[in-house]
Amino acid sequence: MTDLxxxxxxxxxxxxxxxxxxxxxxxxxxxxxxxxxxxxxxVGLGLGLTVPPDYQQGTTVxxxxxxxxxxxxxxxxxxxxxxxxxxxLVWRHPLADVAIKAAAPIGxxxxxxxxxxxxxxxxxxxxxxxxxDARLTSVFVLFIMxxxxxxxxxxxxxxxxxxxxxxxxxLVGFINIPIIKFSVDWWNTLHQPASVLRMNGPAMPATYLxxxxxxxLGFTVLFFALHLTAxxxxxxxxxxxxxxxxxxxxxxA
Amino acid sequence: MQSEYFAFITAAYGISAxxxxxxxxxxxxxARTQRRALKTLEARGIRRRSEVGGRAGQDTEAAx
Numbered sequence: 001m002t003d004l005x006x007x008x009x010x011x012x013x014x015x016x017x018x019x020x021x022x023x024x025x026x027x028x029x030x031x032x033x034x035x036x037x038x039x040x041x042x043v044g045l046g047l048g049l050t051v052p053p054d055y056q057q058g059t060t061v062x063x064x065x066x067x068x069x070x071x072x073x074x075x076x077x078x079x080x081x082x083x084x085x086x087x088x089l090v091w092r093h094p095l096a097d098v099a100i101k102a103a104a105p106i107g108x109x110x111x112x113x114x115x116x117x118x119x120x121x122x123x124x125x126x127x128x129x130x131x132x133d134a135r136l137t138s139v140f141v142l143f144i145m146x147x148x149x150x151x152x153x154x155x156x157x158x159x160x161x162x163x164x165x166x167x168x169x170x171l172v173g174f175i176n177i178p179i180i181k182f183s184v185d186w187w188n189t190l191h192q193p194a195s196v197l198r199m200n201g202p203a204m205p206a207t208y209l210x211x212x213x214x215x216x217l218g219f220t221v222l223f224f225a226l227h228l229t230a231x232x233x234x235x236x237x238x239x240x241x242x243x244x245x246x247x248x249x250x251x252x253a
Numbered sequence: 254m255q256s257e258y259f260a261f262i263t264a265a266y267g268i269s270a271x272x273x274x275x276x277x278x279x280x281x282x283x284a285r286t287q288r289r290a291l292k293t294l295e296a297r298g299i300r301r302r303s304e305v306g307g308r309a310g311q312d313t314e315a316a317x
Contacts, residue, residue: 059258059262060258063261063265063266070269105276105279106276109273112272113268116265116268116269117265117268117269120261120264120265121261121265123261124257226276226280229280229281229284230284233280236288236290240294243291243294243299246299247294250299
């Protein structure tokens with residue numbers, strides 16, 4: 001850490017590749033991320049819960065300000081993991097596998113919440129809690145994939161051994177992300193089509209769009225804050241495991 | 254009508270708040286557990302090679 005000459009020579013990417021430097025940097029960034037996340041969520045939901053009722057959906061439109069960010073996050077988190085999977089397979093980045101393992105449970109929680117809040121919204125608006133249409137089914141498949149990934153990353157004692165199969169599972173599973181996004185266009189679904197990320201711009205008045213975007217930003221930053229904390233913990237866990245093995249070897253000697 | 258929807262909205266927000274709070278608590282507890290485990294190991298004189306400042310096997314603290 002005190003070796004400044006080595007740090008000056010290496011690029012930012014390689015600086016982050018060193019887990020000790022990563023712990024230093026992330027420790028400084030972490031509190032700010034939580035603060036920004038909290039602020040974004042508070043402002044976004046504060047504005048969102050005071051919007052006028054929608055002409056079709058009434059006050060249930062308020063569920064949108066959490067449902068849409070959760071749905072966005074469950075796709076974004078898998079995408080973040082896919083980039084990390086490339087980091088594992090192509091560059092053998094030492095933190096890439098840590099990133100995947102740390103992100104999986106957070107992704108699973110947000111996917112479950114997207115499904116649950118959607119279901120609660122669907123009941124009064126569609127008249128049903130659940131329907132096996134393309135959008136709902138593809139997100140449900142994503143949830144199952146998160147669970148499978150959690151099992152895989154925690155099945156093997158030696159963390160390095162699970163890295164490669166986990167990265168491959170993440171990359172193969174990425175095929176589901178465009179399927180989820182475009183399911184509402186490709187198939188006849190009960191779920192409404194996209195109204196924010198679409199070719200002709202958002203199809204939503206600013207009264208709803210602004211709180212939605214602020215809330216989505218807040219939850220996105222919250223994910224990165226939680227992910228950073230979980231990654232730091234995973235690095236420590238691996239150190240604890242390595243040191244425990246070292247201690248056991250010394251006890252034998 | 255309004256009160257009927259109120260239950261749905263409260264349920265959606267409530268479940269989300271509980272789930273995220275639970276996730277946050279789990280991540281924090283896990284972080285604390287690992288930090289403590291590392292401290293315990295270091296207190297026993299078991300350190301990483303890079304932190305000992307020399308090659309492996311130079312750690313004399315473990316010899317006592």
